[in-house]
Amino acid sequence: MNETLQATVKKICEENGNDRTKMINIVKSVQKKIGCVNNESIDSIAKQVNAPRVDVEGVVSFYAFLSKESKGKIVIRLCNDVVDKIKGVDKVAEAFCDELGIKMGDTTSDDTFTLEYTPCIGMCDQAPAALINDTVVTDLSPDKIKKLISDLKEQNDPSKISFPKGDGNNAHELVNSMVNNNILKKGEVIFSDFESGASLKKALSMKPEEVIGVIKTSSLRGRGGAGFPTGLKWEFTRAAKGDRKIVMCNADEGEPGTFKDRVILTERYDLLFEGMAIAGYAIGSDAGIIYLRGEYLYLKNFLESMIGKAKENGFLGKKILGLEGFDFDIRIQMGAGAYICGEESALISSCEGLRGDPKTRPPFPAQKGYKNCPTTVNNVETFCCVSKILDIGAEKFVQIGTKGSTGTKVLSISGDCKKPGIYEFPFGVTLEELLGDAGAEDVQAVLVGGPSGQFIASDGFKRKICFTDLATGGSIVIFNKQRNMLEIADEYMAFFEEESCGYCTPCRVGNVLLKKCLERIIDGKGEPKDLDYLNELGESIKLTSRCGLGQTSPNPVLTTIKNFRSQYESIIKEKKDGMQPGFDIKKAINEAENLTGRKSVIF
Template sequence: MSENLGTFIKNVCHKYKKDKTRLMDIACEVQEQFGCVSGKAMDLIAGEISIHRVEVENLVSFYAFLSKEPKGKIVIRLCNDIIDELNGAEEVAKAFSEELGIKVGQTTADGKITLEYTPCIGMCDQAPAAMVNDVIVTNLNSDKARKIAHSIKKHGDPSKLSAPLGDGNNANELVLSMVNNNIRQKGEVIFARHEQGAGLTKALSLSPVEVIRDIKTARLRGRGGAGFPTGMKWEFARQATGTNRYVICNADEGEPGTFKDRVILTECPDLMFEGMTIAGYAIGSETGILYLRGEYAYLRAFLEKILSNRRKNGMLGKDVGGKKGFNFDIRIQMGAGAYICGEETALISSCEGLRGDPKTRPPFPAQKGYLASPTTVNNVETFCCVARILDKGAPWFTEIGSQGSPSTKLLSVSGDCKKPGVYEVPFGIKVSDLLKMVGAEDTAAVQVGGPSGQMIGPADFKRTICYDDLATGGSIMIFNSTRDVLRIASKFMEFFVEESCGYCTPCRTGNVLLKERLDRIIAGKGEPSDLDYLQELGESVKVSSRCGMGQTSPNPVLSTLKNFRGQYEKLTKRSKDGLMQSFDIKAAIADAEAIAGRPSEKFSLNS
């Protein structure tokens, strides 16, 4: 085994030219082959690529899909986000657990199968869902879970689980997945019929500066959530000094409740790659990277094939599209289970073979990004918009949508509604209209923008989805009146605690404290003063956190405090005896009572 390990690592490191910036890929391959990156493996890798062993540990210990301790040849990862939970994920976990004879978090005695939880895997529209290695299984219930566990024990081949196959390219021979696209509404921009390559051809007939001008005229803003103007980002990257420039596509769709990039990657990957190529031309880059979240590994072979087709057709490689001197190619970088890598500087760290810590800004990626070179990081959907803008022109693009937010937005709709799935809607749509469209009834709360966004109640349903009002990367989670809003907020806080990189104090610790106090309130042991406590603590986390994740991580608490204050107030009534709710006087004096051999006169049990 150890000789085997040594040879394997030698070969893998050789394959990546002993390049330490490819440590992610090396570690992922070792993990896949041996079920772990053991201490011995760390030593060997460090030796091969001339870094310190602790630097390998630094990376391995960061990503959820990498581990120092051995895991089973098959790892079942049950999605436990709130939507899956409300759809019966607990029952599913119980079924798996019983059938495999292990608890969640354990590995079977024969070392073959590991069962664990994972946050949102981008399947909220077909929840509960799970990953069995790279294979996605959806719409689970306890019966299905038992069958899956049973057959995995028998044949150990996850690929046999994908039946029936899903719609569209999910049935492609390189995907073969049971995932469904669930495209509920096609708009004019992303899901409309379009001529392949038209945008790139148009771009190559212009100068790079003209391409950027068109993107600026179209007022395209980032579709990942932050909404930074794309043209400006490109201009900064183009103007920054550096020999190499990079285009990175952020397909680390990790915000719970978001899955629209999954559908783009499945159905319109050419449009996205076309947008990346246009970006390469515009900023003067020769290299693009698609950062694909580990949860979407089932799409990797398919995407690699699309890339190789594009190379064959002259759409990637040397003299792209016949344009002399424009060379551009794209590689895929796999993620390994870390929400924070959706933050652009953390994503860059991850591409560089480092743990996904956000970087210190300034310098910004446009000045010094990937390998300290000018870099633009844009969302999957943004790149699709780019290709369409070049094809149809900026005026066409700005005619759709609202005044301040041109064009359409893909929304990932899940939760309590009849038609969960992906909707391409014009910006400016009212929440109430959206709820009607998706068949949501008795809606009590809508989480707009995922946990890092806002939880809104009916009073805000007349508001609109756009950059100037309710901005969102696309996650829309719907909750009806039977759901407990504070428990949902607590679940979101649990997510942030799990996914914090731990770099800065407020996010690492503040979120743990927010969750502790919220849970205390939910348990009926809160004080009225706890509301101010939460507000102040939340604001401190918001103000002092180092990156966008930390700055938005208290939102589940802050937005429910604002929009669902009544729920908090109901639970934090002052107690009649004047003692703190969290203090159990009877438990505290039980020992003394036992010694005294009589009940307390003041706090007797019947008081």
């Protein structure tokens, strides 16, 4: 046994109070310190926190940013989301490979660089983008790679390379990032003027039940995508039995094409903190947790510093705004690269230091959530809406948007358009309007709600963004007429296959099968009956899956078949002789031919 390694691991575990529920922090720290979480570290961690070693291994093997195998000192994670592909990430990948002399997924022989792909990192408006260790680089192009690599070699630390700073707080010394906000349309709720503390003061002058009443009157619904009424969720959590209650903020936006929470966190953290404190007051909680996706680590120090400032101002901490008996503090829990952790019960599992598996429901988080405490989990934007509702009043809030969908929605628009970025519209905006604002021309399809949402064709461009028509967590991806919808659906299925937690059968296996059939069709070996096969398989996955991931993951296939059927039919043609090429016989016997050293006499 390596004694220095053991001492390092021991120290990290002790810093985390040898607490098993801090497992994500422990393994992330070990990974940062020694470049991986190998078998020896797993043994040491298990011993130190008194957990079965297989449980530690289960956690390490679940999250994409953790690895048992050693990686280079500098890990370049190039985002290969569909939008990045549109923006030329393949050529950028080639340039990286050429410059480093390695293939994607490999590490240089001197153990300096590892090059790999990662799914959407929330930078679609400035794609292609990459994460280099914890540093985000955006707007990549093949001609920039040579200099980037030489800078990295020189500095030996990605955070030290120089680049132009982004707009707004991205230029703040604690963010220090080249990321841009690209706020292109400010609405009446999130990006309008706001006086810090005013909402909280109003809330604290009411009874907690009255605050919940205001939120119910505002008809606020969750902004993460599912649209559950926020007031009701709070009422359940307040009413649930439990000594301690928890306010949790879901800042794990992982839906491909979504990046609005990144911008809200950067610019409107004040609204968020205040909304969380108001939630704490309303449900009777003193503890808030922000679950921040691993990709947004570059915002952590900044946010923690702003939490500190809020405490100085009396908006967080003990005796908030002087109110005896109301304490509320916020801490940040980092994620480690798992889309599924955006699902509220999986998010709770992850906060508890477990594999990011969704939990069995019931009980729901409002009854038994984080460490069995009644927990309300709300989206970043939802908390911000809460602050604004208290500020302007529920009556004014319901005037914005439509009857069933009050307020505004912040949309992340990217893909084939001239002006990708952040747009805050009142609910009820049509696709046509937002396409016009984003400068999109020659549009074939709009993906509303990311791949778990639906692909809309031009006959649906008069449809509205709202809970009763096109509901979305905020991802809008535009595709022009040059794009092949089948290939796009296939890319998104690869994402779901990779990001399924694997807990339940239909999602774990079904998505693989959907993708296999789609690949065969794209390869020109499809049969007319394949469309029924895909529809039936997709319906089984949706109906029987355990959580929202599997209940929506077949959508890229199902909604392209529904709205772009002609593209499928154009390559699935019944042959005149009735013989369908289900597979490539020449390819199938190739290995046998090589082994025997002779060619088939029949084929």
